[in-house]
Amino acid sequence: MNCLDFRRRLLADPLSNDEELLAHEETCPDCAPFARETRAQEIALRNLLQEITPPEGLAERIQLAARYEHRGESKRRWWYAAAASMLLTIGVSLFSVWHTIDERSDLTLAQSVLNHIDDESNHLREARPVSNGRLKFVFDRFDAELAGDLGQVNFAAECPMRQRTGVHLVMPGKMGPITVFFMPGEDTDGVLPIVSDRFQGEITPTAWGSIAVVGENGEQLDGMGEALADAVRWPANAGELASALFERRLSLGPRVAQQQDR
Numbered sequence: 673m674n675c676l677d678f679r680r681r682l683l684a685d686p687l688s689n690d691e692e693l694l695a696h697e698e699t700c701p702d703c704a705p706f707a708r709e710t711r712a713q714e715i716a717l718r719n720l721l722q723e724i725t726p727p728e729g730l731a732e733r734i735q736l737a738a739r740y741e742h743r744g745e746s747k748r749r750w751w752y753a754a755a756a757s758m759l760l761t762i763g764v765s766l767f768s769v770w771h772t773i774d775e776r777s778d779l780t781l782a783q784s785v786l787n788h789i790d791d792e793s794n795h796l797r798e799a800r801p802v803s804n805g806r807l808k809f810v811f812d813r814f815d816a817e818l819a820g821d822l823g824q825v826n827f828a829a830e831c832p833m834r835q836r837t838g839v840h841l842v843m844p845g846k847m848g849p850i851t852v853f854f855m856p857g858e859d860t861d862g863v864l865p866i867v868s869d870r871f872q873g874e875i876t877p878t879a880w881g882s883i884a885v886v887g888e889n890g891e892q893l894d895g896m897g898e899a900l901a902d903a904v905r906w907p908a909n910a911g912e913l914a915s916a917l918f919e920r921r922l923s924l925g926p927r928v929a930q931q932q933d934r
Contacts, residue, residue: 841853
């Protein structure tokens with residue numbers, strides 16, 4: 673399958689679990705971000721439509737118009753445009769979802785972590801330590817409490833990961849920057865390896881979810897996940913809070929959510 677065929681089929685059904693589509697996405701660095709953004713927009717539109725009470729007969733008018741359109745990409749794009757226009761007439765404003773959200777439910781957690789690092793690779797270049805106040809602010813959003821020293825942290829923010837949010841840290845290492853994701857509610861059965869051409873690491877299960885620690889190939893990471901996990905106390909409902917924060921970011925839209933992270 674080439675990239676053009678992949679995108680045409682994905683636009684026809686963004687939430688498809690077709691094995692051929694998934695296989696192409698996993699191996700194509702150009703199509704993977706496109707697929708994540710397309711799925712995020714599809715879910716955002718569906719959620720928005722579910723929250724709105726449309727004028728009487730709106731659904732029938734859309735279905736009637738769509739019935740006479742050709743199948744494929746042109747149909748989907750026309751349907752979105754028609755739906756958006758009608759919603760705007762009743763005072764509803766559609767919004768776009770930021771491209772770093774990964775909405776594919778069957779994507780492995782390890783691959784989601786690698787995708788997030790790739791999507792926000794600019795943070796790997798952060799060189800100045802963040803303040804203790806910044807760290808406290810980020811963890812406070814989850815009602816989590818710093819109980820120990822995390823070491824030097826050059827970046828700290830709340831970031832979306834699949835269907836929840838978590839804490840994203842970047843720390844200095846000997847081989848290069850080390851990325852850490854505290855992922856409340858992301859339970860695993862055991863330690864999961866993370867391997868790519870550039871990075872290595874692992875996801876370690878915790879009482880509140882899991883923690884991912886990823887560094888450049890050759891970085892010594894043994895025991896780092898456990899030590900960092902022990903340095904933070906999480907509430908019993910950490911997973912529920914992470915889901916609620918994810919939904920809030922989705923409702924606010926990317927620009928407002930990013931402003932709140934600053």
